[in-house]
Each structure stands twice: as structure tokens, then as C-alpha cells.
Amino acid sequence: MVRRVFLALGTAAVVAAVVLMVTPVGAAGVSGNAISPRYSDFGWVSYTPLPEDSTLADLRAAGVRVPHDAVAARRYEAGGAFAGGLVLLAVALLLSRPRRSEVPSGDN
Numbered sequence: 001m002v003r004r005v006f007l008a009l010g011t012a013a014v015v016a017a018v019v020l021m022v023t024p025v026g027a028a029g030v031s032g033n034a035i036s037p038r039y040s041d042f043g044w045v046s047y048t049p050l051p052e053d054s055t056l057a058d059l060r061a062a063g064v065r066v067p068h069d070a071v072a073a074r075r076y077e078a079g080g081a082f083a084g085g086l087v088l089l090a091v092a093l094l095l096s097r098p099r100r101s102e103v104p105s106g107d108n
Contacts, residue, residue: 006092013085020078027070034074039067 021034029042046062056066 003092003095006088006095010085010088010090010092013081013088015085017078017082017085020074020081025070025074027065027067029067030070034071034078037067037071042067 024031024033025037029040030037031040032038044059044064044066046059046064048062050058050062056068059066060069
């Protein structure tokens with residue numbers, strides 16, 4: 001019974017990770033999903049002066065959340081769900097192995 005719970009939870013976590021990767025990212029400046037995002041212009045506001053040709057590092061230092069950060073966060077969440085699912089599936093696999101006392105011996 002416990003093995004089935006771990007198996008179901010592990011499978012659900014792996015499926016959730018796949019769903020997170022293929023679901024569109026809902027952030028400004030991003031269209032598409034975390035597998036193949038397409039970036040576009042995005043609006044931002046900064047109260048600190050920035051150079052004319054600001055890089056992503058300059059924007060991040062000023063506290064602006066860039067579209068690349070939204071995609072990275074989605075990938076991080078999906079990776080965590082996938083890793084958790086694999087751990088749960090490994091536990092289910094370990095619970096299904098016969099114990100040493102249950103293995104019949106040939107000494108009869």
C-alpha cells in the first residue's frame with residue numbers, strides 16, 4: 001500500500017514537471033514555454049540611472065526582473081518537481097524489492 005502511494009506521488013510529480021515545462025510562461029516579454037521561449041521587448045522602470053545600452057546584468061542590478069529570470073524560475077521549479085518525483089519513484093522501487101527474510105532458500 002505504501003509502495004503504491006510513493007509510486008503515485010512520484011508519477012504525479014514527474015507529470016507535473018512535464019506540464020510546467022510545456023505550459024506557457026506568463027511573464028512580460030516572454031511568449032512560449034520554458035522549453036523554447038521567445039523573448040520580446042518588455043516594459044520596465046528603474047529609479048537608478050542606467051547606461052544607454054543596458055545589459056541584462058545592469059537591469060538585474062537595478063532590480064528589474066527580466067524575462068530570462070521568469071524562464072529560469074520555471075525551469076528551476078520543473079527541475080525540482082522532476083527530481084522529487086524521481087526520489088519518490090526510487091523509494092517505491094526499493095520498497096518493492098523482496099526482503100532477505102522473504103527470499104526462499106534452497107536448503108530445504
